[in-house]
Amino acid sequence: MTGLRQIRGDVARGLAARGTARLAAGGRRSLQLLPVLAKILFSLAITVLGLLLITFVIGRVVPIDPVLSIVGERASQAQIEQVREQLGLNRPLMTQFAYYVRDVVQGDFGKSLMTARPVIDDIARFFPATLELATLATLVGVLFGVPGGVLAAVHQGRWPDQSIRILGLFGYSMPVFWLGLMGLLIFYGELGWTGGPGRLDASNELMYEYDVPSVTGAVLIDSALAGAWGIFRDAVSHTVLPSLVLGYFSMAYISRMTRSLMLEQLGQEYIATARVKGAAEWRVVWVHALGNAMVPLITVIVLSYASLLEGSVLTETVFAWPGLGLYITNALFSADMNAVLGGTVVVGLVFISLNLLSDLLYRAVDPRAR
Amino acid sequence: MISLSRLALAGCAAAVLSAGAVRAETPADTLVIADKIDDIVSIDPAESFEFSGNDMLNNVYDTLVELDPSDLGPLVPGLAERWSLSEDGKTYTFEMRPGVTFHSGNPVTAEDAAWSLQRAVKLNKTPSFILTQFGFTPENVEERVRAEGDSLIVTVDKPYAPSFFYSALTAVVASIVDKKLAMEHEQNGDFGYEWLKTNTAGSGAYRLRAWKPNENYVLEANGDYWRGAPAMKRVFVRHVPEPATQRLLLERGDVDIARKLTPVDIEGVRGNPDIAINDELRGRIMYVALNQTVEPLNDPRVIEAIKYLIDYDGMADTFLKGSYVVHQAFLPIGFLGAIDDKPYRLDVAKAKALLQQASVEDLTIRIFVRNDQDRLEMAQSFQNTLAQAGIDAEIRTGTGKEILGEYRSRNHDIYLGAWGPDYSDPHTNADTFAKNPDNSLEAQLTGVLAWRNAYPASEETPITLAAVLERDTGKRKAMYEEVQRIHQRQSPFAPMFQRIEQVASRSNVEGFNAGGSIHSAFYWLVTKN
Numbered sequence: 011m012t013g014l015r016q017i018r019g020d021v022a023r024g025l026a027a028r029g030t031a032r033l034a035a036g037g038r039r040s041l042q043l044l045p046v047l048a049k050i051l052f053s054l055a056i057t058v059l060g061l062l063l064i065t066f067v068i069g070r071v072v073p074i075d076p077v078l079s080i081v082g083e084r085a086s087q088a089q090i091e092q093v094r095e096q097l098g099l100n101r102p103l104m105t106q107f108a109y110y111v112r113d114v115v116q117g118d119f120g121k122s123l124m125t126a127r128p129v130i131d132d133i134a135r136f137f138p139a140t141l142e143l144a145t146l147a148t149l150v151g152v153l154f155g156v157p158g159g160v161l162a163a164v165h166q167g168r169w170p171d172q173s174i175r176i177l178g179l180f181g182y183s184m185p186v187f188w189l190g191l192m193g194l195l196i197f198y199g200e201l202g203w204t205g206g207p208g209r210l211d212a213s214n215e216l217m218y219e220y221d222v223p224s225v226t227g228a229v230l231i232d233s234a235l236a237g238a239w240g241i242f243r244d245a246v247s248h249t250v251l252p253s254l255v256l257g258y259f260s261m262a263y264i265s266r267m268t269r270s271l272m273l274e275q276l277g278q279e280y281i282a283t284a285r286v287k288g289a290a291e292w293r294v295v296w297v298h299a300l301g302n303a304m305v306p307l308i309t310v311i312v313l314s315y316a317s318l319l320e321g322s323v324l325t326e327t328v329f330a331w332p333g334l335g336l337y338i339t340n341a342l343f344s345a346d347m348n349a350v351l352g353g354t355v356v357v358g359l360v361f362i363s364l365n366l367l368s369d370l371l372y373r374a375v376d377p378r379a380r
Numbered sequence: 381m382i383s384l385s386r387l388a389l390a391g392c393a394a395a396v397l398s399a400g401a402v403r404a405e406t407p408a409d410t411l412v413i414a415d416k417i418d419d420i421v422s423i424d425p426a427e428s429f430e431f432s433g434n435d436m437l438n439n440v441y442d443t444l445v446e447l448d449p450s451d452l453g454p455l456v457p458g459l460a461e462r463w464s465l466s467e468d469g470k471t472y473t474f475e476m477r478p479g480v481t482f483h484s485g486n487p488v489t490a491e492d493a494a495w496s497l498q499r500a501v502k503l504n505k506t507p508s509f510i511l512t513q514f515g516f517t518p519e520n521v522e523e524r525v526r527a528e529g530d531s532l533i534v535t536v537d538k539p540y541a542p543s544f545f546y547s548a549l550t551a552v553v554a555s556i557v558d559k560k561l562a563m564e565h566e567q568n569g570d571f572g573y574e575w576l577k578t579n580t581a582g583s584g585a586y587r588l589r590a591w592k593p594n595e596n597y598v599l600e601a602n603g604d605y606w607r608g609a610p611a612m613k614r615v616f617v618r619h620v621p622e623p624a625t626q627r628l629l630l631e632r633g634d635v636d637i638a639r640k641l642t643p644v645d646i647e648g649v650r651g652n653p654d655i656a657i658n659d660e661l662r663g664r665i666m667y668v669a670l671n672q673t674v675e676p677l678n679d680p681r682v683i684e685a686i687k688y689l690i691d692y693d694g695m696a697d698t699f700l701k702g703s704y705v706v707h708q709a710f711l712p713i714g715f716l717g718a719i720d721d722k723p724y725r726l727d728v729a730k731a732k733a734l735l736q737q738a739s740v741e742d743l744t745i746r747i748f749v750r751n752d753q754d755r756l757e758m759a760q761s762f763q764n765t766l767a768q769a770g771i772d773a774e775i776r777t778g779t780g781k782e783i784l785g786e787y788r789s790r791n792h793d794i795y796l797g798a799w800g801p802d803y804s805d806p807h808t809n810a811d812t813f814a815k816n817p818d819n820s821l822e823a824q825l826t827g828v829l830a831w832r833n834a835y836p837a838s839e840e841t842p843i844t845l846a847a848v849l850e851r852d853t854g855k856r857k858a859m860y861e862e863v864q865r866i867h868q869r870q871s872p873f874a875p876m877f878q879r880i881e882q883v884a885s886r887s888n889v890e891g892f893n894a895g896g897s898i899h900s901a902f903y904w905l906v907t908k909n
Contacts, residue, residue, distance in 0.1 A: 017642075078419060078781045082429050083804070085506040087824040092504070126577040126594035128420050133456045135592065191624055199628045206634050208623045212412040212616055219590055219598055332595040340594065341416055373724040 013142065035253035059111070061358045062351060069347040079123055079344035108352070119355075120348035124341060132337065136321075137356060138227030138335035143252055143325075150257025151264045152311055155263050156300075158261065158267020163276060164295055174265055181262025186255060190328035193251045207330035213234055214244040222230035238250035252329045256322060260314045267310045271303040278302075305376045312368040321358045405633050409613040409619040409890070411906050414620040414635040418594045424576040425496075425555035427505040431618075431800075432901070436597060438900040439615070441555035441582035443531070444474055444493060445546045447804060449893045449902040455546050457854075459488055459556050459583065460532070469539030469851065474532040480606045482558040485585040490527035495526045496557040497534075507553040507829070510803055513811075514545060541851050547805035550899070555582050585610045585904035595619055596786045599903070600709045610904040614875075630655060630856045630884055636908065637885040637892060642753075643702045646882045656887045659702070663712045663801040663897040664879035665809070666704065666758065670872035672834035674793050675741050680870065685734035686794075687874045689765045690712045694878065699757050704877035710799075710813040710862040712878050714897030716853070719862025723868065731769045748792040750784075751777040758876070759796050788826040790834060800827065804898035805897075806860045807848050814840035814867050835872050 077093045080083075085093075094100050097272040098109065113120060120130040158178075162171040198206045205211060208219055209229050218229065230249065245252045275281065276299050284294045321335020334353060341349035406412040409651035419430040425437050448459035460474035480488040493626040501521040515537025518522055524535045536545060549553065558581035562572030565579075572581075581587040586599035586609065586877050598684065599615040618635065620626045626638040627645040631652065641649070649655045670677040670686065677683070692706045712717040735743075745766075749759040759827050763773045773794070777783070787795050800807040816837040817823075825831035837844075843863040850856040867873065 074779060074781045075783075077787045078784055081422075081506045083431065083784060084509065084827045086509070086827045087506060090826070094651060124418070124421060124595075127593065132593070135595075191622075194625065194628055200633060202632070206629055206632060207620060207622075208618060209633050211634055212410070212618065213407050215596070215618075216410065216598065216614065216616055279909070328625060330618065330622070330625055332592070332619075336621075337594065343781070345781060 013243070037166070037307060047170060057362060058355060058358055060352060062111065062114070063107065063356045064069065065237055065351055066110065066347070069345070069350055070103055070106075072345065074343075074345035076123060076345035076347060079346065114355070119352040122341065122349040122352075124349060129348050132133045132349065133334070133352055133356055134227055135333045138330055139229075139324075139331060140319060140335065142228045142249065143256060143322075143331065143333065144228055146249055146253035147260055147318055148311065148315040150253060150315065151260030154257070155261040155264030156268050156307070158265040160266060160272055160295065160300060162265065163267040163272035166273060171269075174269075178262040178266050180329040181258050184339035185324075186322065187324045187328055189258070190255050191323055193255055194328065197251060198286055201281075204250045205244055207248075207328070208243065209248055209331065211242050211248075214241045217241060250327055252331060256325055257320060260318065263314055264307075268303065268347045271307055272367060275299040275303045305372060308371045308375065309368050312364045312371075316361050316364045319364075320357050383420060383908070386446060386504045401700075405425060406571055406636055407614075408414070408908060409611075411612040411615045411637070411700070411892075411903060411908070412635045412641060413617045413637045414626040414629050415617055416596070417617060417619045418619055418621070420593065422577045423580060423588070423591065424503075424505075424573055425552050425557065426500040426503045426508065426550055426571075426573070427577070429507045429802075435895070435901040436553050436588070436599070436617070437555060437580075437582075438584075439599060439903045440580045440584045440588055441552070441557070441855070442488075442557065442584050443550055443554050443782060445549045446897050447550055449899075451532075451577075451907055454736070455543075455550065459493065460716070465542055468787070469542070470536050472534045472536070473547065474534070476530045476532065477606065478530070480649065482561065482583045483602060484558055484561045485623070486558050486560045488556060488558075488583050490530055490532045490561045493532045493556050494525050494527040495559040495879075497554060498522055499557065500553050501525075503571060503573060503750075507802065510551045510553050511546050514540065514548070517546060524894065532627045538849060539851070540848050541853075542854065544805045544807055544848050545846060547803050548595070549801040552900070556583065561620070580594050583817065586615060586633040589614075605904070611907045612903065615903045615906075624675070627884075630886070633886060636889045637807070637883060639881070639883060641702065641882060641884050643882070646702055646884060649884055651816050654887055656885055658883045658885065658892070660881045660883060660894045661705070661713055661897050662677075662879040662881045662894065663714070665707065665710065665712055665799050666877040667710075667797070667799065667875040668753075668875055669795045669797075669829065669833045669874070670792070671792050672872055673790055674745075676738060677739045677745070677872065678834075679740070681734045681738035682740055683870075683872050685731040685738070685740075685769065686766075688727040688734070689729040689762070689764050689769055689771070690724070690874060690876055691761055692726060692876055695758060695761050698878065699761075700754065702882055703754070703880055705880055707878035708875050709868055710809050710873065710875050711806050711860060711864055712801065712809075712897040715801070715804075715809075715860075717806050717857040717864070719861050719864050721865065721868065723825065724874070726765060728765070730817075735771075741770070742772070744774070745793040746774045746776045747777045747794045747796055748778075749779045749785055749796045752780075755796060762796065787832055790821075790832060795833070802890045809858065810840075810844045810847065813873060814863050815844040815897075816841060830871075833872055837867075837871065839866050839870070 014302050080093055081089055098106060101305050121127060122129050125132055151206040158174045162174040165171050194207065197204045198248050220242050222232055222238050222241060223276065225235055227233050229245040233245055281294060281299055321333045321338065321340050326336040327334040338350060338353035341353065415432065416434040420433040421430060422428055423437060425441055428434055428437055442459045444458050444460040445455050448456045450455065453467055459477055459480060461477040463472060465472055476490045476493065482488060497511060498521045500508055501516045502518045504518065526533055560582040562576060565572045565575035567574055577678045585602055585605045587602055589598040589600045591597040596616065596618045601610045601613045603609045620629065623640050623642045623645050627641055627649060629635045630638040631649065646657060650657060668690065670683060672678040696704055696706050706722060707713065708722050708724055709719045713720065747759050747762065749755045759775045763775055766773045786792055813831045814837055816828060816835060818825060819831060819834060820835040823831065830837045840863050843859055847856055847859040850859060883892065883894055885892060888909045890907050893902045893905065895901050
């Protein structure tokens with residue numbers, strides 16, 4: 011009994027201490043905001059610049075000549091030189107980089123060699139497709155992965171744990187390419203339950219092209235905004251398979267991480283305390299333990315989301331999904347450096363802002379971080 | 381939590397099931413094609429030089445002289461109603477077809493025609509050589525290509541075989557562009573180039589409604605087309621990179637035509653009553669070439685030995701089945717003067733004897749090939765058969781541009797790759813395989829295959845040059861036959877296969893033509909029943 015009282019006392023003191031800290035922080039927060047923001051922006055600028063420099067140098071060192079992607083197989087040497095000069099590729103590397111950064115600062119990412127359009131326009135077209143898919147996949151991953159991981163931890167070593175682990179193992183080891191094709195073959199080809207490859211059926215894609223104004227570039231959102239519910243339903247049916255396939259992989263990862271984080275929490279003393287206090291078991295698991303496991307788990311989820319936002323080349327290929335991954339990969343193969351750099355900046359910014367987001371969430375969930 | 385996951389599961393199932401109900405066939409007035417279209421770089425006809433871009437432009441623009449899509453044989457009048465040739469064989473006069481308008485509503489005039497050809501020469505993009513080979517330069521083209529009333533008068537520098545010139549005029553680079561519309565979008569004296577890279581200004585059967593690179597493009601029928609409005613009101617071409625995915629779409633009836641199925645997929649859909657397969661012989665030649673700056677690949681006995689170390693039939697009967705046919709000359713079947721001689725077959729003993737005569741032992745070489753399924757498989761088969769004669773070959777792979785860069789700089793030992801004709805005259809391939817005006821490194825004729833392989837083609841060059849000036853078609857044909865036989869015998873090139881495009885379509889689709897060995901796809905004759 012004395013031991014228990016001791017623990018209670020510790021908990022109470024701990025809470026009180028946090029309370030005072032919170033009050034103090036509240037007063038300082040407005041003062042701190044400006045320098046914090048400046049610091050964030052500064053580190054952002056440095057990170058993006060470093061990212062650009064590395065990508066730029068790698069892009070120029072690879073043995074692919076960007077000029078060849080424009081002029082093609084038959085061009086004469088004179089035509090090649092002409093294009094090289096037009097692109098400014100005959101200037102020293104650092105001069106080229108300086109020009110590039112100058113343009114980017116002014117918001118000009120240049121034109122893509124592959125598509126003959128401004129890189130910004132291309133990204134505005136490909137990124138929403140990736141965003142849609144990644145968001146849905148992450149939702150799937152979280153909705154199934156977190157409860158799955160908790161279940162596995164609670165029933166450690168018994169059948170729920172084993173089956174979830176096997177499911178996860180499949181997710182880890184199955185090639186996404188194969189899983190995607192099999193999914194298409196069964197649910198689209200044989201059963202006809204879901205939409206096929208692409209974001210819409212041909213007829214809806216045409217209607218979309220003609221009748222739906224592009225607001226966000228995300229088909230699900232735009233068709234809903236326009237009230238084109240036939241197109242919306244079709245878009246949903248086309249999104250189901252690819253987001254389930256990608257979501258399966260993120261589920262495998264998230265459930266594993268949840269399981270180990272939960273096991274760690276369930277072994278802590280405060281869990282014992284809560285149980286001794288007579289808290290209901292579901293409360294102990296879902297509120298106390300998961301609440302604490304949530305802190306590192308957020309980082310795990312956000313990072314898995316970020317990696318999906320880079321685009322998933324194989325999934326995009328199988329599902330003929332016009333996403334960022336395919337765009338950047340194709341750009342790399344044709345040495346389309348403007349497109350590669352533009353894509354890299356976007357991916358970089360996504361990572362940085364999601365990191366910020368996870369920091370903020372972290373603070374919200376964990377009082378100690380405030 | 382169990383209730384939560386159940387809820388999510390139920391939600392997904394509901395979405396899946398409700399979505400299943402909205403399944404639809406392709407619209408009756410729309411042709412939907414699954415293809416790989418990420419090769420489109422620019423849709424300015426003065427610049428477009430890739431398969432998919434030319435397929436699109438062939439239906440959006442007209443040329444003065446055209447190919448009859450129903451048999452791809454003789455040339456037929458296009459925007460020029462009739463034409464004549466002067467006594468000296470150098471001045472062509474084209475009478476423009478009256479009453480034809482561009483999609484913009486502007487009339488098609490001789491001035492548009494003259495400006496379009498001048499523009500292609502002045503812009504000097506890659507395909508411009510198809511026109512400049514007739515002696516036009518940015519400086520003289522205004523004088524040599526000019527409009528007079530309703531006539532277009534063109535003066536070439538030599539009395540070429542007329543069919544050579546007419547064939548060049550069927551190429552996309554010779555498309556007639558709406559001058560007025562293009563010039564409205566001109567910036568810095570670019571003849572509307574920046575705008576035309578992503579927009580069109582033609583008079584063809586279809587106008588471009590939308591093009592989303594790496595995603596799709598939509599064509600809309602031109603109701604006023606001078607040949608009559610096409611049956612399909614729209615053509616929708618979707619970029620579907622994975623062949624297995626194309627096959628599923630076709631089987632489900634979500635596309636009408638799938639153009640990039642593998643031989644395995646074709647076998648898979650054969651026998652399906654809803655799907656028709658049409659084999660079309662295309663112009664692409666797959667070949668192997670030996671760099672003549674590399675010892676001992678420049679020894680005639682080694683060259684011959686290597687030609688006997690390719691398993692032509694083995695490949696054509698196995699992994700290439702149906703998609704390539706053995707072909708050992710540089711002119712594809714379908715061209716004037718093409719020959720079907722097949723003097724080589726896999727003969728390891730003969731090759732070994734030849735290598736022995738040349739006292740070649742322990743030869744190690746590199747095969748340069750881009751990482752593309754078909755080509756890699758060919759390279760692997762070639763590597764195996766070389767090994768049987770004691771040649772140790774290493775396969776060097778890379779992206780298309782990477783390998784092309786090496787090839788153009790003469791950095792390869794052996795190159796395994798493809799060549800496709802640029803226009804419908806035999807000179808298109810003779811010009812690059814069997815002509816090398818200057819073999820020196822300084823000449824940098826990097827666009828010429830003979831130069832890339834440092835092959836002087838001294839016996840072939842004069843015949844190739846004479847053949848373009850031969851106005852008697854019978855004699856001209858004989859000259860191409862002769863030059864191919866010489867080339868087949870002694871050049872360091874081993875043509876292996878000619879491409880067959882296996883177009884799979886829904887069985888209600890009729891009239892689709894991929895363009896045969898000499899041209900691009902025609903959409904405007906397609907009907908669906």
